[in-house]
Amino acid sequence: MTQDARSMLEGRFARLREGMQADEVDVLLVSPSADYRYLTGLIPPVPTRLTFLVVPAEGDIDLVTPSLEAAGFETHTELQGLITPVPWSDGDDPAAVAADRIRRHGPVRRLAVSDRTWAKHLVPLSDRLSGAQIAPGGALIGAVRAVKDASEIAALDEAASRVSAVSGQLADLNWTGRTEREVAADVAARMRDAGHEEVSFVILASGPHSANPHGMPTDRTIVQGDVVQLDFGGKVGSYSSDIARVVTVGEPTEEVREVYEIVVRAYEAGVAAAQVGASGEMVDAAARSVIADAGYAENFLHRTGHGIGLDEHEEPFIIAGNTQPLVAGNVFSIEPGIYLADRFGARLENIVALEENGPRELSRDSHEIIVVE
Ligand code: ZN
Ligand code: ZN
Ligand code: ZN
Numbered sequence: 001m002t003q004d005a006r007s008m009l010e011g012r013f014a015r016l017r018e019g020m021q022a023d024e025v026d027v028l029l030v031s032p033s034a035d036y037r038y039l040t041g042l043i044p045p046v047p048t049r050l051t052f053l054v055v056p057a058e059g060d061i062d063l064v065t066p067s068l069e070a071a072g073f074e075t076h077t078e079l080q081g082l083i084t085p086v087p088w089s090d091g092d093d094p095a096a097v098a099a100d101r102i103r104r105h106g107p108v109r110r111l112a113v114s115d116r117t118w119a120k121h122l123v124p125l126s127d128r129l130s131g132a133q134i135a136p137g138g139a140l141i142g143a144v145r146a147v148k149d150a151s152e153i154a155a156l157d158e159a160a161s162r163v164s165a166v167s168g169q170l171a172d173l174n175w176t177g178r179t180e181r182e183v184a185a186d187v188a189a190r191m192r193d194a195g196h197e198e199v200s201f202v203i204l205a206s207g208p209h210s211a212n213p214h215g216m217p218t219d220r221t222i223v224q225g226d227v228v229q230l231d232f233g234g235k236v237g238s239y240s241s242d243i244a245r246v247v248t249v250g251e252p253t254e255e256v257r258e259v260y261e262i263v264v265r266a267y268e269a270g271v272a273a274a275q276v277g278a279s280g281e282m283v284d285a286a287a288r289s290v291i292a293d294a295g296y297a298e299n300f301l302h303r304t305g306h307g308i309g310l311d312e313h314e315e316p317f318i319i320a321g322n323t324q325p326l327v328a329g330n331v332f333s334i335e336p337g338i339y340l341a342d343r344f345g346a347r348l349e350n351i352v353a354l355e356e357n358g359p360r361e362l363s364r365d366s367h368e369i370i371v372v373e
Pocket of ligand 3: 242243306333335349
């Protein structure tokens with residue numbers, strides 16, 4: 001197991017370094033975040049104190065870390081000889097410690113930094129590395145994380161099956177006469193019952209609120225005739241879930257049915273277009289054109305989807321302008337929607353894993369409108 005973990009991490013660093021060489025990045029700094037988790041297997045510490053994984057294009061990898069976090073590092077046998085802890089203590093100048101470790105591999109022309117890095121750590125460090133160009137490193141790490149291995153796909157499949165179990169139970173909840181907040185709390189409880197260790201978000205927007213794609217639950221009372229948009233996700237075994245469904249309280253109107261049917265067709269067109277070699281832009285266009293052809297181009301307010309993994313939103317983005325070809329191992333959402341301001345909105349979202357022979361949908365429950373009393 002430890003040996004598996006070791007070779008897995010080595011493979012990740014090898015792929016990362018190919019990208020660093022292609023981009024002429026001398027050193028990459030990774031702060032506590034999902035990037036850090038992905039590359040070390042360690043739970044990221046709170047980033048209050050300076051913590052940087054220092055990855056040179058060639059040579060040894062250091063972990064500049066507060067000494068209180070370094071305790072117990074030796075118990076991670078899979079990291080021995082791969083990552084060297086460089087502890088600093090309260091009272092030291094951590095930027096000086098980090099600058100020394102960064103420069104020991106030679107002059108640094110280009111330094112890439114992971115996206116979720118605190119300015120209070122980076123600014124003093126950049127003052128000590130004058131002459132180095134500092135670049136965002138998100139795309140570099142994102143490209144590596146976007147290609148999931150079998151164990152990650154299994155984890156995402158598990159997360160999807162657990163969140164899908166909850167959307168399959170939405171009809172069992174009490175809706176009428178309760179507030180959005182109350183029902184959203186029930187959804188969160190079901191998510192925990194279904195095995196989520198963390199509930200990251202529950203969007204639940206009823207009636208006219210459903211026209212807001214990110215409508216967070218309010219004290220509005222749900223009434224007969226409402227369209228309710230739900231979109232919820234969390235973490236299962238550190239990997240993210242994300243699903244969106246539409247509920248109507250009572251039978252949907254003809255117009256709601258028609259709009260939803262267009263969304264379903266857009267969704268299916270997006271899934272069908274999600275093939276190895278197609279780009280995120282092509283998948284977005286496939287879904288978007290269905291909605292545009294139906295006359296609702298202006299009412300599809302967001303990209304068609306996003307990659308998912310340790311983070312809820314990561315590469316590859318299914319969006320106009322992303323011309324990168326999709327590859328087997330990409331896992332992403334397809335989530336078209338139509339939003340009619342002040343009236344109602346409808347979005348359908350599932351996660352798909354791209355395999356050599358095409359997309360595989362990870363959710364298990366029905367995609368139909370869920371009609372409740
Ligand atoms: Zn370990
Ligand atoms: Zn979602
Ligand atoms: Zn999503």
